[in-house]
Amino acid sequence: MPELAVCAYCGAVHRRAPLPGRTTARCIRCDAPLYHSTTEVPAMLGVAVLATVAFVIANTFPLITLSAQGHQTRATLWAAIMASYNYRLPVVAAGLALTLIVAPVVELTLLLWVLVPLSLRTRPPAFRFVMRAMAVLRPWRLVEVFLLGVIIAIVKLSGLATAVLGWGAFGITVMAIAMASLGSFDQSVLWQRAESVR
Amino acid sequence: MSEINVDDLPAPNVHRHKRGRPAAIWIVPLIAIAAAAALAVRTYLRTGPTIKIKFESAEGLTVGQSDVRYKNVPVGKITDIDISDDLEEIVATVELSRGFAKLAVEDTRFWVERPRIGVGGVSGLSTLLSGAFIGVDVGTSKKSAAHFIGLEKPPGILRDQGGSAFRLNAQDGGSLAIKSPVYMRREQVGSISDIALAADGKSVEIEVFIEAPYDHVITDQAVFWNASGMDVTLDAAGLRLDTQSIATVVAGGIAIGFRPPDPRHPAKPAKADTKFVLYDDRAHAMATPDQESLALAMRFDQPLRGIGPTTTIDFNGVVMGNVDRVRLGYDSTTRAFYSDVDATVYPRRLGDAYDSMVLEGQQLGRSGPEMLQSLVARGLRAQVRSGNLLTGQNFITLAILPNQRKTEVAMRDGTWIVPTARGGTDLIQDQIANIVAKVDKIPFDAIGGEVQDAAKSASALLGHLDRDVVPDTKKMVDQAQLAMDALREGLAAIRDNVAAADSPIQQSARTTLEELERAAFSLRGLADYLKHHPETILRGRASGPEPH
Amino acid sequence: MKTADELGVIACPLCELVMRSPDGDADCPRCGQFLPRVSRRGIGKCWALVIAAVALYFPANVLPMMHTEQFPMHRDDTILSGIKFLWREGSWELAVLVFAASILVPLTKLIVLGFLLVTSSRRSTWRPRVRTKMYRALEVIGHWSMLDVFVVSLLTAVVQLGRFASVEPGPAVLPFASVVVLTMLASASFDPRTIWMTRRGEA
Numbered sequence: 001m002p003e004l005a006v007c008a009y010c011g012a013v014h015r016r017a018p019l020p021g022r023t024t025a026r027c028i029r030c031d032a033p034l035y036h037s038t039t040e041v042p043a044m045l046g047v048a049v050l051a052t053v054a055f056v057i058a059n060t061f062p063l064i065t066l067s068a069q070g071h072q073t074r075a076t077l078w079a080a081i082m083a084s085y086n087y088r089l090p091v092v093a094a095g096l097a098l099t100l101i102v103a104p105v106v107e108l109t110l111l112l113w114v115l116v117p118l119s120l121r122t123r124p125p126a127f128r129f130v131m132r133a134m135a136v137l138r139p140w141r142l143v144e145v146f147l148l149g150v151i152i153a154i155v156k157l158s159g160l161a162t163a164v165l166g167w168g169a170f171g172i173t174v175m176a177i178a179m180a181s182l183g184s185f186d187q188s189v190l191w192q193r194a195e196s197v198r
Numbered sequence: 199m200s201e202i203n204v205d206d207l208p209a210p211n212v213h214r215h216k217r218g219r220p221a222a223i224w225i226v227p228l229i230a231i232a233a234a235a236a237l238a239v240r241t242y243l244r245t246g247p248t249i250k251i252k253f254e255s256a257e258g259l260t261v262g263q264s265d266v267r268y269k270n271v272p273v274g275k276i277t278d279i280d281i282s283d284d285l286e287e288i289v290a291t292v293e294l295s296r297g298f299a300k301l302a303v304e305d306t307r308f309w310v311e312r313p314r315i316g317v318g319g320v321s322g323l324s325t326l327l328s329g330a331f332i333g334v335d336v337g338t339s340k341k342s343a344a345h346f347i348g349l350e351k352p353p354g355i356l357r358d359q360g361g362s363a364f365r366l367n368a369q370d371g372g373s374l375a376i377k378s379p380v381y382m383r384r385e386q387v388g389s390i391s392d393i394a395l396a397a398d399g400k401s402v403e404i405e406v407f408i409e410a411p412y413d414h415v416i417t418d419q420a421v422f423w424n425a426s427g428m429d430v431t432l433d434a435a436g437l438r439l440d441t442q443s444i445a446t447v448v449a450g451g452i453a454i455g456f457r458p459p460d461p462r463h464p465a466k467p468a469k470a471d472t473k474f475v476l477y478d479d480r481a482h483a484m485a486t487p488d489q490e491s492l493a494l495a496m497r498f499d500q501p502l503r504g505i506g507p508t509t510t511i512d513f514n515g516v517v518m519g520n521v522d523r524v525r526l527g528y529d530s531t532t533r534a535f536y537s538d539v540d541a542t543v544y545p546r547r548l549g550d551a552y553d554s555m556v557l558e559g560q561q562l563g564r565s566g567p568e569m570l571q572s573l574v575a576r577g578l579r580a581q582v583r584s585g586n587l588l589t590g591q592n593f594i595t596l597a598i599l600p601n602q603r604k605t606e607v608a609m610r611d612g613t614w615i616v617p618t619a620r621g622g623t624d625l626i627q628d629q630i631a632n633i634v635a636k637v638d639k640i641p642f643d644a645i646g647g648e649v650q651d652a653a654k655s656a657s658a659l660l661g662h663l664d665r666d667v668v669p670d671t672k673k674m675v676d677q678a679q680l681a682m683d684a685l686r687e688g689l690a691a692i693r694d695n696v697a698a699a700d701s702p703i704q705q706s707a708r709t710t711l712e713e714l715e716r717a718a719f720s721l722r723g724l725a726d727y728l729k730h731h732p733e734t735i736l737r738g739r740a741s742g743p744e745p746h
Numbered sequence: 747m748k749t750a751d752e753l754g755v756i757a758c759p760l761c762e763l764v765m766r767s768p769d770g771d772a773d774c775p776r777c778g779q780f781l782p783r784v785s786r787r788g789i790g791k792c793w794a795l796v797i798a799a800v801a802l803y804f805p806a807n808v809l810p811m812m813h814t815e816q817f818p819m820h821r822d823d824t825i826l827s828g829i830k831f832l833w834r835e836g837s838w839e840l841a842v843l844v845f846a847a848s849i850l851v852p853l854t855k856l857i858v859l860g861f862l863l864v865t866s867s868r869r870s871t872w873r874p875r876v877r878t879k880m881y882r883a884l885e886v887i888g889h890w891s892m893l894d895v896f897v898v899s900l901l902t903a904v905v906q907l908g909r910f911a912s913v914e915p916g917p918a919v920l921p922f923a924s925v926v927v928l929t930m931l932a933s934a935s936f937d938p939r940t941i942w943m944t945r946r947g948e949a
Contacts, residue, residue: 004764006757009878009938011749011784013764029749030878030942035762066904068911075903080896083903087915092923096899099892128777135760135779139934142889142896148843149896155840156832156897157904160816160911191761191776211773223791230798230924237805237921263821272820 005034036184041193044185045115051178052108057171059101063150064169068161076168077101099142104179107141110134111182118193127194131187138183144176246274246294251308251332253348256288258312258330266292266308268334273298276332290348292332302344305337309349353391360410363391364468366422366452368476371395371402373426374452380406381425382454387412390452404476406452416454417465422476423483425453452476455483491519493613494541496580496594497527500620502537504592505582511541512583512595516551519543521594539580539594540613570614573598574607579619749942756781784939789867795932796859802921802928803852810916812898814905822916825849825894847893848922855884855891855929859936866940874941881938888933891926895919 003016007027019025019037027034062074075083077100085093110130117124124130150169157163256279258264266274274294282289294302312330335353368374371393380388388408396403408416459465468474477483494511502524509521523540545552559569570578577598584592596616605617750756756767758774758781765775772781782788810822823831825848832841858880865872898915905913 004755004757005762006750006755006764008757008759009882010874010942011751011939013748013750013753013755030875032878032882064900064904073904073906075900080899080903084899084915084919087902089915089919092895092899092915092919095923095927096895131777132760132779139889139930142892145890145892146896148890149893149900152840152843152893152897153900153904155837156901159835159837160905163904187760188762191763195776211775211778223794226928227794227798227801230928231801233924234801234805234921237809237917241805241809 007032007034035188041115041118041189044182044189045112045119047178047182048108048111048115051104051175051182052112054171054174054178055104055108058168058175059171061167061171063166063172064154064157065164065166066157066161067164074166077172099140100146103137103141104143104175107134107137107179114190114194118190123194131190141179141183143172143179147172147176244296246296246299247302247342247344248277248291248293249302249344249346251290251292251346251348252282252287253290253310254287254350255310256290257310259290259310259332260329264329264331266294266332266334267311268298268301268336273301273334274332290332299342301334301336302342302346303337304339304341304343306339306343306346307335307337307349307353308346309333309335309352311352314351360413361388361408362410362413362416362470363405363407364416365471365473366404366406366476367396367473368402368404368424369478371404372424372478374404374424378426379451380408380422380454381451382412382415384453387454404452413470414467416468416472417456418468418472419457419459419463419465420468420474421455421457421483422452422474423455423480424476424478425451425480453480455480457484491542491544494519494543494580495610495613495615496539496541496618497615498537498539498580498582498618499534500537500582502539502582502592504584505537505539505594509591510593511543511580512593513543513548514551514597516548518545518547518596541594543596571607574605574617577602578616580616581619751784782937784937784943786867786940786943788935788937789863789940792859792863792932792936795928795935796856796863799852799925799928799932800856802924803856806918806922806925807849809918809921811894811918811922812901813914813916814911815913816911824916824918825922844894844897847890851887851891852925852929855888855933858884859929859932862936862941866936866943869943877941878938881933881936881941884933888930889926891929892923895923895926 005014005016005025006012007014007030009032010027010030012027012029014025014028014034016035017025019035022037024036025034026032059077062076063080065072065074067073081093081096081100083093084090084096110133113130114124114127114134147169150165150172154163154165154169259276259279261276261279264276265272266276272295274292276290277293278291280289280291281287309332310330311333313326332348333352374390374393376390376393378390379386380390388406390404391407392405394403395401406422456465505521505524507521507523510517511519511521519542521539521541525538525540527536527538528534529536548555555569559565564572577600578596579599579602581595581597581599582592583595599619602617602619607617608615750764750767754767755764757764758777758779760779761774761777763774763776768781768783771783773779774781807825810824811828812823814821814823821831825844829841829845829849832838832844862877862881864870865877898913898919901913902915905911
């Protein structure tokens with residue numbers, strides 16, 4: 001019985017074949033991506049760790065430092081979220097917190113939760129739940145958008161005063177890239193590996 | 199393609215059939231629509247009325263950014279700027295904030311506050327940074343309005359400022375401008391709120407705003423004068439410098455003063471918008487309004503330097519009036535030039551003196567001309583006196599002079615012809631002439647001759663001395679010389695004989711001294727012996743060794 | 747080309763396990779994920795969300811997004827006026843970017859979603875590939891509309907220079923964020939397989 005893949009967009013059934021290098025299989029009927037070339041778990045783990053480190057940096061160090069007229073202000077990620085809260089927009093603050101902190105944290109945690117045991121050839125506990133949770137949160141990770149927002153804010157501010165990107169912005173950048181590439185990894189690898197260590 | 203056997207595929211976990219709630223999701227759009235509606239309503243409620251203001255220029259105003267400010271508080275925003283239908287003006291659409299709807303009443307005034315430079319100063323500088331805005335001066339009317347015509351410049355007085363406005367009429371604007379200060383007792387009490395040429399071009403109309411509570415101090419006896427710059431007066435009274443403040447030197451200003459209280463006309467507070475005259479200076483302002491005037495004509499036979507249209511006519515130290523005109527005339531019969539002076543005097547300036555004279559005239563039953571005639575008979579004449587030797591300014595004085603020829607005072611065409619007398623400067627000149635004449639009379643020649651004679655005698659005397667007296671004297675001198683020689687010799691002899699150590703005199707003197715010394719010694723011994731043997735005086739000395 | 751429906755199979759949306767089609771609602775045996783059947787029930791939910799997003803789209807654009815005070819001037823900026831300001835101030839690249847993210851994207855999403863909803867419910871046969879591509883594009887660009895919200899939050903947090911300059915979020919932030927979220931939810935609730943459901947039976 002050959003491995004099968006069904007297109008999520010149009011329902012066409014394909015045979016799943018191993019892919020060389022970094023390629024993507026596309027649906028014959030509607031050209032939607034079917035599956036990616038498999039990435040090894042160690043590689044995924046490495047990227048996940050990198051993303052975590054980057055996340056810590058992004059939260060610890062300020063994103064932007066603004067100096068003008070002797071004043072100096074700086075904004076960390078948390079400060080950006082609290083700013084909305086301070087201005088009586090708790091809902092917006094909550095939304096920002098969700099997309100910028102909760103979602104990445106949870107996703108990275110869950111990923112590591114899964115990847116570490118898998119690398120060690122043990123089955124991660126509550127694997128199914130964790131995988132489902134990750135899937136739920138994935139669309140709510142908006143770190144890349146935030147990165148662009150930081151860039152735009154810097155440019156807008158440079159007209160006002162001296163605005164400097166802090167280490168936090170660097171962390172955000174790395175994190176965005178890392179998590180984007182994590183998203184492109186083929187989830188089925190995890191499932192297969194989980195099956196194999198059952 | 200190999201067969202796909204569906205049965206080889208895993209089977210899904212089938213749910214027990216659940217009845218789904220019907221369309222619970224529709225809550226979401228309901229909430230959303232409600233929220234949107236609520237926001238719309240709130241925004242609508244928060245915005246106040248929309249008004250339109252016409253301006254001639256929209257310079258500096260930006261849609262969406264420029265706002266309307268009342269006392270520096272933003273009360274509305276410009277939402278649109280458009281050109282009026284007749285293409286003459288621009289129309290700014292302004293949305294006032296909710297709470298400020300009451301600003302839009304009929305007599306509210308709007309203007310554009312932008313940087314302005316005028317002689318009165320620079321205003322609106324802050325708008326260079328913040329952009330122009332529309333200023334509001336709220337009116338007091340109860341009727342609201344939606345269309346306004348904006349002012350082109352900020353109103354001089356804002357309604358909420360306590361105080362009153364008064365109107366002044368001036369011959370010219372001097373160095374006055376809007377916002378020029380108005381002073382009372384050298385303290386600023388207000389400023390010029392508007393200044394403009396009268397429509398007929400014959401005067402300048404000035405509106406001044408006097409702040410509360412000083413506006414209540416203004417009475418109908420108040421006088422206003424142009425206190426711009428400095429008044430430098432160099433006249434008969436000397437040099438005077440009169441200024442209100444540096445501000446007036448730079449920006450011009452008006453000063454307020456009060457005439458001395460007149461018991462016949464008690465001062466009443468002046469109502470707002472009362473009209474006053476703006477005088478050129480303090481002197482003119484303080485001068486009591488001259489009710490009656492007399493025209494005088496005087497003819498002077500002397501040079502009239504330093505007399506001109508501003509020259510004062512003075513009587514006993516009181517300035518009664520001034521000269522209007524001086525004309526040079528030529529009398530062909532006497533071949534002399536004369537000066538005709540026309541002047542106007544105001545007898546009331548004499549104050550009580552005038553009143554007394556009038557009273558006297560009434561009591562004596564004499565008319566005005568008769569009174570004047572009696573004065574002239576007593577010696578009233580017009581004289582030119584020197585006012586200021588420095589500037590050569592002179593003035594005319596009416597004075598009662600002694601020893602005047604009898605003359606009449608005449609009137610011609612309503613002008614009194616006052617007889618004149620040679621005046622002050624002439625007297626000095628006469629005195630100088632006298633001195634000169636006296637000096638002239640000194641017989642310097644004679645004196646010179648006598649001095650010469652004396653000199654001659656002196657030289658004769660000296661000659662006499664030389665000839666006669668001198669030889670005798672010479673003899674005397676010779677003799678004296680001989681005597682001197684003799685004296686010298688004598689002194690030498692003395693020296694030799696006496697002063698020298700081995701001279702016989704000295705020797706004998708020495709011997710004598712020695713003997714005396716011995717004698718004294720003996721006596722001393724005797725005295726001692728007697729002390730011890732007092733009885734020997736009586737009995738004599740017993741034989742014994744003589745003490746040595 | 748056989749479709750899953752024809753073969754009677756279904757793939758788990760999460761773990762991509764291919765299994766026999768269930769008769770009713772079912773879970774994936776491997777990962778427990780719910781197996782949604784291709785049906786038009788989702789279309790109603792999607793409509794609801796789209797309508798909600800449209801309702802909130804108006805205040806999001808009419809109300810000011812950001813209040814800036816830069817001594818001594820102050821201004822309220824809506825999304826549009828902010829873009830105009832950027833353009834006039836010379837940062838035309840930013841203006842284009844913000845315009846794309848904050849105006850084009852949400853508008854496009856709403857229009858495209860509406861279009862897809864209409865075509866799917868009428869079982870239109872118009873170019874399903876194109877429509878699928880459109881849907882995939884929505885998925886990709888959807889979350890980028892949050893850009894302006896992030897920028898405002900950042901500026902608010904950073905520009906707190908006392909009287910010299912300060913930034914405040916305006917009342918449009920919440921409606922706008924809601925619009926983005928709602929459209930994201932809407933596009934997630936839309937089953938693209940309905941595009942392929944034509945009048946001639948299930949795809």
